[in-house]
Amino acid sequence: MLELEKISPSVHTLDNGICVYGYPDDTADLIRIEFIFNAGGRYAENPLVSQACVSLLTKGTHNKTGGQVAEEFDYYGAYTDKLSDKDTISFTVHSLSRNLDTLIDLCAEIFVHSVFSQNEIDIYLQKNYQKFLISKQKVSDVSRRQLLKKIFGDKHPYGVCTTDEDFKTLRREDLLDFYGKRIVSGLSAIVIAGTYNEKIIKKLNALFGTGNFNRNGIISEGADYPQNTDTAPLEPHFISMPSSVQTSLRMGMLSPIPAVRDEFYPLKTLDFIFGGYFGSRLSKNIREEKGYTYGISSYIISMRSTGLWQISSEIKKGAAEKVLKEIEKEKEKLCNDLISEKELTLVKNCFWGEMLRTVDSVFDKAERKRFLVNMSIDETHYKILWETVNSTTPATVRDTAQKYFSADNFVKIIVGE
Amino acid sequence: MNIPFEKHILSNGLKVIASRDTATPLCAFNLLYDAGAKDENHEKTGFAHLFEHLMFGGSKNVKNFDEELENIGGENNAFTNNDFTNYYISVPREHIETAFRLESDRMQNLTINKTRLSVQQKVVIEEYRQRYLNQPYGDATLFLRPLTFTKHPYGWSTIGKSIEHIESVTVEDVRSFYNTFYMPDNAILSVVGDIAVEDVFALAEKWFGHIPRGGREKRSLPVEPQQVSPRLQRITRNVPVNALYRNYHVGGRGEKSFYVFDIISDILSNGESSRFYIELVKKEQLFSDIDAYVSGDIEPGTFSISGRLNDGVSYERACEGIERQLERIRSESVGDYELAKVKNKVETALRFSNIKVLDKALNFAFFELLGDALLIADEAKKYAAVTPSMIKEHACRCLIDSNCSTLEYVSDKL
Known part of the structure; x- marks a missing residue:
């Protein structure tokens, strides 16, 4: 099932070098098309700029008012997803194949001629400032921001978090500048899935294959692996939220990106055993045996320049110390005791199912392509991942655990009463 | 849209639906029990959902349900709503029989004991806190439901009225619920994947055919009295922004009116060209965010509107704004262009x-619960049949003040 030719997209290279990754399915009559830009939070000082930019893309161009743009997307049955993270911006359209031609024209229009009117900016700010205030009351959001700050520092693009001030200082000129550099000339790749034909590819070439669309779009492997300059605090960092009826516990440390093959894939395997699935060590102990939480998990967030390995959970008030102790116990067990063949077999079988689900329909595959594009890797990622998991031995699990667990490198954040 | 399937009913009443899909290596196995929060004792609410957690505690011949599935690369989960409880599994197709074996065993031989119950009570209480109490606005539904439904069990959420209700559950309660509802004649099984329909039916017979039927009594729910005047409740909370929630009584999911109200909710709030967005967010700037939706409950449910008010906007002005848009729906015909959109x-x-x-399998089971899995094929037609006059007529009947419950969720900071 994981044969590369089956999971790899067809690749059409436009005249200017932009790749269109295609996942055809002639029976769907549906279309998902995603435009990936080399943009995101790392390219602007004010962390709001990137989010505001993608959000305002549908709010008016030189030729069409915001209302007209919205009317067209809606009339052609389209749902749009706008995403901005630290490394990328992505704009995705889901619709019926018969409307694809028109919708591509509309995309081309908003990627080149958006105006960012002050009125639309003000409405955006009003709405998102409210959202920001609400998010400040969620223990899990507070702990997430605090963890990034502690690990990267608030000067680093990955550590910087939105503040009240950012809402006051967001200027139209900054948006236009960002838009010009990062959208108008920042296209990295196009991912298309569903029912489409050769004419559509030609059209994409005519619209996006010329000139400067990708002048700033080329993603280079992240070499600027940031170093944590503070020595990691052993003691948990507390933030008090007195009215809270639960506590957010979050731990994190820097981890390798997939390009660092020998390190990333074994860690990913360890992560899966530790907290990566429902039957993982953490979930079994802390949810299923002790009932301290509705859920606990660990996961690696892969950003372009570094990975961030996290554990997070919302737990019963007053249980933070007990949970921390149990997490320590689980770490020690992985360092000291060899995992049984039985558990390891289960892990491999379970992981195999995950792999199948990852590459099931053309839409599943297309959804995951952005991650590969951002990491500058291709579908061999899945192959290596599976081969690594499948060839794991009890000793390699223990060795990896010792490597990452022996020094206490996790920054710990506790938010609650 | 026509997805071929076949249906077969076992002699014990288990309904089985099979649909072949050769495009995927995965097989979906969906088992729906016709038991939800509406079947609960009003003094022990949240029970159906707590019970769902207990279904993962193992059964006579399956010590660890999740582990056995994980061991074949399967994934599974479940959800409970006011109407039903649904268990779903996806497995690599060659292992589909394991799904039959595991579900069959927990339909007849579930392990029920105090230890398992007490751990899952704790887990569910943390779920209660995480999703309802420790989220800004998370408890709004806990107030809006009883305001809307004074008699009918839709007056409480699936999570339950209170944590005390969840704490009060005993092992005997669990046994009796299990013996009443977790029976083949109270369930619908659907299987979608690259497996021949005859094989699905044969496996169903092999694993479920011998389980005796339960003969559950016909459901009789308290009837919600017709609402005759507007209701209003105001609660103050530690939140940064005022919010507004409204419920109007409408019909159930199986009625024609569902499609009309769903279309109305789309006219009002689906997309950036919708009326609420254009008029109330952009022009009048009363709301920063506002949404309209139909609950889609099987029994007569609700048409809901919820929004967050902009700074300095009074509830009075906000409600007037909504009312202006509803008045347009009630009195003006929706144009062809807008309806087509x-x-x-x-x-x-x-x-x-x-x-x-997995989606297909759930859809089959759900529509079978509604009356017939064949109904899926008519969905598009039913939406297409909605006309401007139906919209006006339904709105005049239901989207009116005397049929409305309003919850003002007030910020203590303003």
Whole structure:
């Protein structure tokens, strides 16, 4: 099932070098098309700029008012997803194949001629400032921001978090500048899935294959692996939220990106055993045996320049110390005791199912392509991942655990009463 | 949109639906029990959902349900709503029989004991806190439901009225619920994947055929009295922004009116060209965010509107704004263009909801619960049949003040 030719997209290279990754399915009559830009939070000082930019893309161009743009997307049955993270911006359209031609024209229009009117900016700010205030009351959001700050520092693009001030200082000129550099000339790749034909590819070439669309779009492997300059605090960092009826516990440390093959894939395997699935060590102990939480998990967030390995959970008030102790116990067990063949077999079988689900329909595959594009890797990622998991031995699990667990490198954040 | 399937009913009443999909290596196995929060004792609410957690505690011949599935690369989960409880599994197709074996065993031999119950009570209480009490606005539904439904069990959420209700559950309660509802004649099984329909029926017979039927009594729910005057409740909370929630009583999911109200909700709030967005967010700037939706409950449910008010906007002005838009719906005919637009979006959403095998399997089971799995094929037609005059007529009947419950969720900071 994981044969590369089956999971790899067809690749059409436009005249200017932009790749269109295609996942055809002639029976769907549906279309998902995603435009990936080399943009995101790392390219602007004010962390709001990137989010505001993608959000305002549908709010008016030189030729069409915001209302007209919205009317067209809606009339052609389209749902749009706008995403901005630290490394990328992505704009995705889901619709019926018969409307694809028109919708591509509309995309081309908003990627080149958006105006960012002050009125639309003000409405955006009003709405998102409210959202920001609400998010400040969620223990899990507070702990997430605090963890990034502690690990990267608030000067680093990955550590910087939105503040009240950012809402006051967001200027139209900054948006236009960002838009010009990062959208108008920042296209990295196009991912298309569903029912489409050769004419559509030609059209994409005519619209996006010329000139400067990708002048700033080329993603280079992240070499600027940031170093944590503070020595990691052993003691948990507390933030008090007195009215809270639960506590957010979050731990994190820097981890390798997939390009660092020998390190990333074994860690990913360890992560899966530790907290990566429902039957993982953490979930079994802390949810299923002790009932301290509705859920606990660990996961690696892969950003372009570094990975961030996290554990997070919302737990019963007053249980933070007990949970921390149990997490320590689980770490020690992985360092000291060899995992049984039985558990390891289960892990491999379970992981195999995950792999199948990852590459099931053309839409599943297309959804995951952005991650590969951002990491500058291709579908061999899945192959290596599976081969690594499948060839794991009890000793390699223990060795990896010792490597990452022996020094206490996790920054710990506790938010609650 | 026509997805071929076949249906077969075992002699013990288990309904089985099979649909072949050769495009995927995965097989979906969906088992729906016709038991939800509406079947609970009003003094022990949250029970159906707590019970769902207990279904993962192992059964006579399956010590660890999750582990056995994980061991074949399967994934599974479940959800409970006011109407039913649904268990779903996806497995690599060669292992589909394991899904039959595991579900069959927990339909007849579930392990019920105090230890398991007490751990899952704790887990569910943490779920209660995480999703309802420790989220800004998370408890709004806990107030809006009883305001809307004074007699009918839709007056409480699936999570339950209170943590005390969840704490009060005993092992005997669990046994009796299990023996009443977790029976083949109270369940619908659907299987979608690259497996021949005859094989699905043979496996169903092999694993479920011998389980005796339960003969559950016909459900009789308290009837919600017709609402005759507007209701209003105001609560103050530690939140940064005022919010507004409104419920109007409408019909159930199986009625024609569902499609009319769903279309109305789309006209009001689906997309950036919708009326609420254009008029109330952009022009009048009363709300920063506002949404309208139909609950889709099987029994007569609700048409809901919820929004967050902009700074300095009074509830009075906010409600007037909503009222102006509802008045347009009630008195003016929706134009052809606007109606076509909304229907186009419905078509996209409908089609995308029938791509994944798990989605298809759930849809089959749900429509069978509604009356007949064949009904899926009519969904598009039913939306297409909605006319401007139906919209006016339904709105005049239901989207009116005397049929409305309003919750003002007030910020203690303003």
